[in-house]
Amino acid sequence: MGVELKVKCGFIIVLNAIMLVGCGKLTIEDAQPTLTSKNTTLDKIRATNTLVVGFHDRPAPFSYVPNGSATPIGYAIDIENHLINAVKLAVNMPNLDVQWKRIEASERINAVKTGMVDFECSTITNTLARQQEVSFSMGFFVVTSSFLVHKNQNFTGYQDLNNQKVGVVKNSVSEKILHDYVKNHATKIKIVQIDSENIENALQTGMVDMLFSDDVLLANNRMNLKKPDEWQIVGEPNNYEIYGCTLGKNDDTFKKVIDNSLLDLYATGKIYQMYDKWFKTPLPKLGKNLNYSLSVENAKLFAKPYDTPVPSDISKATQNISKGFKTD
Structure with missing residues (x-):
């Protein structure tokens, strides 16, 4: 042209x-x-x-x-x-x-x-x-699934998942990834489905211990929490x-x-x-x-x-x- x-x-x-x-x-x-x-x-x-x-x-x-x-x-x-x-x-x-x-x-x-x-x-x-x-189209953003947790929790990644209540956005790709991980590693956790509009409330009220989602979306969730500096995104990349x-x-x-x-x-x-x-x-x-x-x-x-x-x-x-x- x-x-x-x-x-x-x-x-x-x-x-x-x-x-x-x-x-x-x-x-x-x-x-x-x-x-x-x-x-x-x-x-x-x-x-x-x-x-x-x-x-x-x-x-x-x-x-x-x-x-x-x-x-x-x-x-x-x-x-x-x-x-x-x-x-x-x-x-x-x-x-x-x-x-x-x-x-x-x-x-x-x-x-x-x-x-x-x-x-x-x-x-x-x-x-x-x-x-x-x-x-x-060609991609315009790459993400990996990670965990949003409070800094007071002794949690660093997948190896610490046992006995945790983990929130996932309902019908998301991250939800499927977590279910597959639990199945393949015999990990005992409670997976809680959350609507995207209620994520921050679920974290702050203790409905879930942490959230599992795309890392960039977790950055958005953290930004919207009352005290964002008290929360961290952790977990080694397991997928893209x-x-x-x-x-x-x-x-x-x-x-x-x-x-x-x-x-x-x-x-x-x-x-x-x-x-x-x-x-x-x-x-x-x-x-x-x-x-x-x-x-x-x-x-x-x-x-x-x-x-x-x-x-x-x-x-x-x-x-x-x-x-x-x-x-x-």
């Missing part, structure tokens, strides 16, 4: 981000692809002059709606806005009507699957089971999960637009600015700070993007990301 990225070999982080294609002058290929099939998401958008973007209004800093506002903000929302611009270019409609649709966590897969929304980016994990219903944007299944044209836009975000280094804004500084309209440093796994994701459920499956990626760029 002609969006140029000038990259110096000395810029180590961005150099790693584009190591698949080497150093030099790069261009994004096919950000505005030629449509050869009908009834694609882009066809629908063109026909209706409307792009419907889904969002979930929690947790911060991924997405939230400040008091007195009707517009969501957050890390995932900034990413969606970047993708929206790419879609506008792809359909050649700079004045495209963009509609934001709030969806519950339990509705996200079905909302995309049925076409209620054209895409959504939230804290939803890319799994093989979910790939049977929707497609996933990938958050990706959900897209309609079997629409390679639309997926290429979304993936190339994410690749642009990573290769230009803009993703690091977004990260610092939402994870390392006080949150707009909230004033709270997650103080969540960039993990090694997230740095690897930004350096070498992939769209598979786990990093070890990069070789099985459904799209060769390196083809998104060509060297002049």
Whole structure:
């Protein structure tokens, strides 16, 4: 298309981000692809002059709606806005009507699957089971399941689980991981299902001894507790999960637009600015700070993007990301 990225070999982080294609002058290929099939998401958008973007209004800093506002903000929302611009270019409609649709966590897969929304980016994990219903973009965040516990507890990780009351978010991937661990290690614990809205209350009232969830979500829970400094996130990584944007299944044209836009975000280094804004500084309209440093796994994701459920499956990626760029 002609969006140029000038990259110096000395810029180590961005150099790693584009190591698949080497150093030099790069261009994004096919950000505005030629449509050869009908009834694609882009066809629908063109026909209706409307792009419907889904969002979930929690947790911060991924997405939230400040008091007195009707517009969501957050890390995932900034990413969606970047993708929206790419879609506008792809359909050649700079004045495209963009509609934001709030969806519950339990509705996200079905909302995309049925076409209620054209895409959504939230804290939803890319799994093989979910790939049977929707497609996933390249990942935009890597998490691992950990424990949020009070510092007074003598707890350091999985080896201390016996006789504990552990809270999990109902129907989450972390819940399945914990059940599998207990089954495989004959650990005796009580697993308590909690709705995401009641997590902090369950911890502070003693309903559970600790919470088991994605580490970045635990950072959000800790931030919302009355005395966050008294709580800590512990536990050695036992798994890695990938958050990706959900897209309609079997629409390679639309997926290429979304993936190339994410690749642009990573290769230009803009993703690091977004990260610092939402994870390392006080949150707009909230004033709270997650103080969540960039993990090694997230740095690897930004350096070498992939769209598979786990990093070890990069070789099985459904799209060769390196083809998104060509060297002049």
